[in-house]
Amino acid sequence: MDTIKELAENQTIILILSGIEYHRGVLEVARQLSGQRVAYVTLNKTFSAMKDDFGKEGIDASKFVFVDGITKTIKKVKGSTTACYYVSSPAALDEISGALSKILARGFRYVLFDSLTNLPIYGGKAPVARFVSGTVAMIKERKGMAIFYALGVKEQDGFIQESGMSVDKIIDLRMGGC
């Protein structure tokens, strides 16, 4: 998939990946956006793990800014930095929105959201679908472009379809490569 071309044609995309291809697919998109100013929301890996992964793969993430929903759930964090906004947990939807808004205000154009599958739906699917819709609206308003990753699992199909109504395109790579 040519990420930059796809995003030029469709401002917001849900990218569905299989469990086997997930890690590789996410890294490949990041590789294609190497050197760009990217806001990366991570809800399944810590900022530190992301840095390790990108480093090992030779991906230039020096211009990436992260919103990390994991680290604070497992340890104390002093505070956010210019490279990473730490939010309390993947359930802190308002904090995620706030951090994303600040990063977009700094002129970042690309958003990678990793992933919809990790958005907790304890409070029901409706609030999460509203969050996705609100996030898409905010990105579009700031002329940004976004890829929302989703793990292709049956249990999430309904939620992904519902969230899909907010974006411009759904790309399902479960059957193909990235």
Add this chain to the structure above:
Amino acid sequence: MGKARQARGTAGEKMKKIMVVDDEPDNRLTIKTVLEKNGYVVVTAVNGDDCLKKARKEKPDLILLDVMMPGTPVREVVPKLKGIKIAYLTVVRTSEAEREDLVKGKNIVDFIQKPFEIRDLVRRVRKAAGG
């Protein structure tokens, strides 16, 4: 099992008790089934708060603790479980350095990444809890 009695194996030895803490019912059931088949007594909790409530009464030999759950975050739950061995069992990925840091915690004995091989899970539970 009676609340004051600890289950015993066929040889009369005390069976080790594992508490599985996960908000996903399927995960709780799968792990419970696997561990029971391997000779453990298994109790479950649906989140960190439930774990804190039940741990005092159940006194497990090992807690398998998911990281991403609703309610009190695990970084606040773990210090309240002094004296009980804990293994994180999670889909969350951390860096090598963070994992090493986490298992430096007095009662953190392992960091098991989901998805896991059943045989590997049993081996690691056995290593941590015995039995």
